[in-house]
Amino acid sequence: MLYTSTRDNSVALSSSEVVVKGISDDGGLFVPRSLPKLSLSDIEELSGLSYPEKAKRILSLFFTDFGTEELSACVDRAYKSGRFSDAEIAPLKELDENSFLIELFRGPTCAFKDMALQLLPQLLSAASGRAAQGRKIMILTATSGDTGKAALEGFRDVKGTEIAVFFPLNGVSPAQRLQMVTQEGSNVGVYAVRGNFDDAQAGVKRIFCDGSIKKKLLENNILLSSANSINWGRLAPQIVYYCSAYCELLRRKKLRIGEPMNVAVPTGNFGNILAAYYARELGIPIARLICASNSNNVLSDFINTGVYDKNRSFYTTLSPSMDILVSSNLERLLYSLSGCDDKLIREYMDSLSQKGRYELSPEIFERLGELFSAGFADDRQTLETVGRIYREKGCLIDTHTAVAVKVYDEYRKSTGDSRPVIIAATASPFKFADAVLSALDGGSASSGLDAISALSELTGLPVPEPLGGLYSKKPRFEELIDKKEMENCVFRQLSL
Ligand SMILES: *Cc1c(COP(=O)(O)O)cnc(C)c1O
Numbered sequence: 233m234l235y236t237s238t239r240d241n242s243v244a245l246s247s248s249e250v251v252v253k254g255i256s257d258d259g260g261l262f263v264p265r266s267l268p269k270l271s272l273s274d275i276e277e278l279s280g281l282s283y284p285e286k287a288k289r290i291l292s293l294f295f296t297d298f299g300t301e302e303l304s305a306c307v308d309r310a311y312k313s314g315r316f317s318d319a320e321i322a323p324l325k326e327l328d329e330n331s332f333l334i335e336l337f338r339g340p341t342c343a344f345k346d347m348a349l350q351l352l353p354q355l356l357s358a359a360s361g362r363a364a365q366g367r368k369i370m371i372l373t374a375t376s377g378d379t380g381k382a383a384l385e386g387f388r389d390v391k392g393t394e395i396a397v398f399f400p401l402n403g404v405s406p407a408q409r410l411q412m413v414t415q416e417g418s419n420v421g422v423y424a425v426r427g428n429f430d431d432a433q434a435g436v437k438r439i440f441c442d443g444s445i446k447k448k449l450l451e452n453n454i455l456l457s458s459a460n461s462i463n464w465g466r467l468a469p470q471i472v473y474y475c476s477a478y479c480e481l482l483r484r485k486k487l488r489i490g491e492p493m494n495v496a497v498p499t500g501n502f503g504n505i506l507a508a509y510y511a512r513e514l515g516i517p518i519a520r521l522i523c524a525s526n527s528n529n530v531l532s533d534f535i536n537t538g539v540y541d542k543n544r545s546f547y548t549t550l551s552p553s554m555d556i557l558v559s560s561n562l563e564r565l566l567y568s569l570s571g572c573d574d575k576l577i578r579e580y581m582d583s584l585s586q587k588g589r590y591e592l593s594p595e596i597f598e599r600l601g602e603l604f605s606a607g608f609a610d611d612r613q614t615l616e617t618v619g620r621i622y623r624e625k626g627c628l629i630d631t632h633t634a635v636a637v638k639v640y641d642e643y644r645k646s647t648g649d650s651r652p653v654i655i656a657a658t659a660s661p662f663k664f665a666d667a668v669l670s671a672l673d674g675g676s677a678s679s680g681l682d683a684i685s686a687l688s689e690l691t692g693l694p695v696p697e698p699l700g701g702l703y704s705k706k707p708r709f710e711e712l713i714d715k716k717e718m719e720n721c722v723f724r725q726l727s728l
């Protein structure tokens with residue numbers, strides 16, 4: 233199978249090449265030229281398999297230039313026993329008769345990004361033999377929180393790779409900082425940058441675009457790449473858990489084969505919900521995709537009006553991983569809904585970068601509305617939902633998951649559509665313990681480890697191991713740098 237670019241249909245690359253390159257030279261995103269299909273009997277067959285075995289079957293449809301043994305080894309390393317705190321990897325938890333949370337936070341950093349970032353480094357390491365002439369791959373990542381840690385955990389000690397993460401001094405929570413600066417591994421570097429996320433992000437972009445840096449690295453057999461969520465190697469592993477969830481509903485006899493489910497996803501960069509769309513394209517029966525935003529509701533406005541407009545206030549919310557105004561992965565959906573119209577996508581994206589907005593054609597808007605519903609929840613509604621779900625269902629959810637639960641409830645009330653739904657639970661409630669605790673007990677103002685312990689005491693739930701141990705770990709990376717020192721850090725880390 234070959235991949236092309238959303239901005240240039242003449243591009244044709246192998247899956248190894250797209251994983252190594254990350255983004256197309258024209259600025260577009262890589263997508264399969266045609267999507268594989270699963271028949272209903274394929275899906276029934278999948279139902280009998282373990283999560284890793286399902287992953288191997290599904291991913292082999294997309295990573296066609298990987299050997300079967302090779303891909304199988306990648307998947308086994310990513311989901312090996314002990315990496316995830318539940319043997320099912322992404323277990324389904326019943327909220328009520330027809331609503332199910334799919335817990336995507338059982339990995340080493342307690343957020344759903346582990347589902348893909350445990351696997352991407354393995355794919356990249358394997359692909360580099362074919363697509364990078366065996367060069368070492370240097371991953372550069374600017375992070376506002378969850379991605380940096382998940383990437384560090386995924387890439388630590390992976391053969392043929394090195395990773396440097398830059399986080400803004402004033403832009404990550406104390407727990408997120410601690411998670412990163414205590415990172416273990418022989419091929420990792422973590423740097424606090426004076427400034428905000430945009431400063432760190434701009435510094436990384438500058439390194440990527442600097443010809444002389446690229447040349448010096450190439451002379452030393454090193455290739456730059458990124459672990460950003462626009463990499464196809466991050467998106468494809470996310471398709472697996474939607475297929476797996478459908479199989480599990482079949483197994484529990486909530487659905488008969490062929491009957492569709494709904495899916496609701498707390499959304500930021502549009503990666504997670506796009507994976508559900510691709511699962512549907514693959515043949516998994518899905519009726520509606522319900523997109524949930526926080527107060528940064530650019531996506532829900534877009535789905536409801538057909539106008540994407542990022543000219544609006546930016547809010548810092550209690551669901552920070554969804555605080556985003558430009559959802560990069562949306563470009564892939566538009567490409568698909570437009571019937572692969574690369575020229576139209578270029579027009580939309582030009583308009584977005586010049587005017588900060590674009591408006592869908594009536595035909596594409598109609599197609600969007602046939603598949604997607606959308607809504608948003610503000611911080612007050614988010615906390616109210618965390619509290620209510622705990623009281624009524626005895627189930628503790630984090631602030632991101634609560635946004636999706638709330639938006640789904642509204643959807644169900646206004647449409648009467650009560651078919652079985654999978655709601656993506658994207659983080660452990662202990663990862664956002666301060667906010668979750670305040671939703672339960674109303675007033676307490678503890679933070680950090682105190683909030684984590686108090687939450688555990690109040691609910692009787694154990695603290696996830698990676699978070700509990702965090703506060704007794706010794707920081708390894710205490711360096712604070714200026715933006716202009718970033719490239720020197722990269723060279724030093726590579727001993728150049
Ligand atoms: C990244 C993240 C999201 C948003 O996912 P997208 O794929 O960017 O839409 C939601 N919740 C949590 C906890 C996250 O870390």
